[in-house]
Amino acid sequence: MPSLSCEPLRHGAPEERARQATPGRRLDGSVIRHLDFFKELDDSALDDIAGAARPERIPRGEALFRQGEPPHALFIVLSGRFKAIQVTPEGRQVVVRLAGPGDLIGHVSVFAEKPYPATPTAATESIALMWSPRTFIALMARHPPLSLAVVRNMGRFIEEAHTRLRESSTERVERRIAHAVLRLAQQAGHRVDGGVEISFPMTRQDLALMTGATLHTVSRVLSAWEQQGVVGGGRQHLVLRDPQALARIAEEC
Template identity: 45%
Template sequence: MKIDRTVLRRFSMFERMPDGDLDALIAQAVPKRADAGEAFFEQGAPATHFYLLINGRLKVTQVTQDGQQIIVRVVHPGDLFGFARALRRNDYPGTALTMTESLAMSWPTEAWPQFIDRSPHLAVSALNTIGQRLEEAHTRIREMSTEEVERRVAHTVLRLSQQAGKPAENGVRIDFPITRQDIAEMTGTTLHTVSRILSAWESKGLVVGGRQKLLVRDVKGLQALADASNR
């Protein structure tokens, strides 16, 4: 399977890279396709490759010392993932599990320095990606430490609608399969609690749920819940 450079040009980090440098990166890459529910890598495994998601969606999970599984981030098309070398790690800190059929390009971990040396803009984009992930992680830690569960769930659903929302007839549709268990693992709570919250929101017309589906019907109303303590 050959990936054309026009595919990568869709993503901002490759927009300014000269054709020759981009072709050289593509030549080193190995495309990898995975069905829904497959893992690109697992927590604790040696970090042999890093990846760029071309299409599909992934969730990166971690199992805590007490055995609880949490979702630390969702990977969207155009995102780099698995670049443990940039974090000065030799192993993967989490498991990258597909939420839909997904296609990624992979490079050997040893190619990371060459990968960012190809373009200063690419290096800056990679650093920005790391910074954004750290900021989001800090935000989630603050939310879990200081906010009630309903506000945490509201913030999480709003983030998903911003990152992967598609306009629909009656609101904003989350553009990948998302379960109530997924939301529980993103917010550090239980499936029962998330189910109770979403059911209450449905009765108020804020969201519409379904099997692995979520439609946000009232973004402003959900934002008001998320910002409740600020008023």
């Protein structure tokens, strides 16, 4: 993974960002070979796919695109984290999804030919590859295993949406929060001494938007768990200290 400079660049136009990230030459397969997503593809396919991509560096807090825009591109995350926030007509927000390395972003809209349904914001400084819809569809036609990878990825994606849908309509808040935290730990946690730490900034507010609860309720629940030694951490920072206990909260009747 290329290590890039870290000047505080903010709100740069996509072109500007892209220029920052690319030293002008075509990418080769090496940047994507390690991703699970591409594991079925051979080297020449990887070169072809990566060569057609444009890399983008996205500073923390900046959006990859905005909800409602026509889909001009689709992305795959190389490093970093995004949270996709959907805003309702009434102005309420929901975190519909988190994306990390190897995850596609914007594909749904590109294939459905509908406006982007949410705004993916970088939770940490991130790098993503970008393709135009035409280019990517041509790549899929050229490399059937790529189609299959996309389909598999979307499949997992649908499963997660259905799981959350089921949870949100059958489970109480505490359980939903427990599931959300467990999912986070699994998808984006790294072991530290005394637990698993969520490796990117996560506010109570975010957790609320992910579970359909209010900020206040999330805070109360986490405070209670903290007292019981189940979780720890402070401001924008969460450590799962006792996964067993949390799993019990999530599953038990």
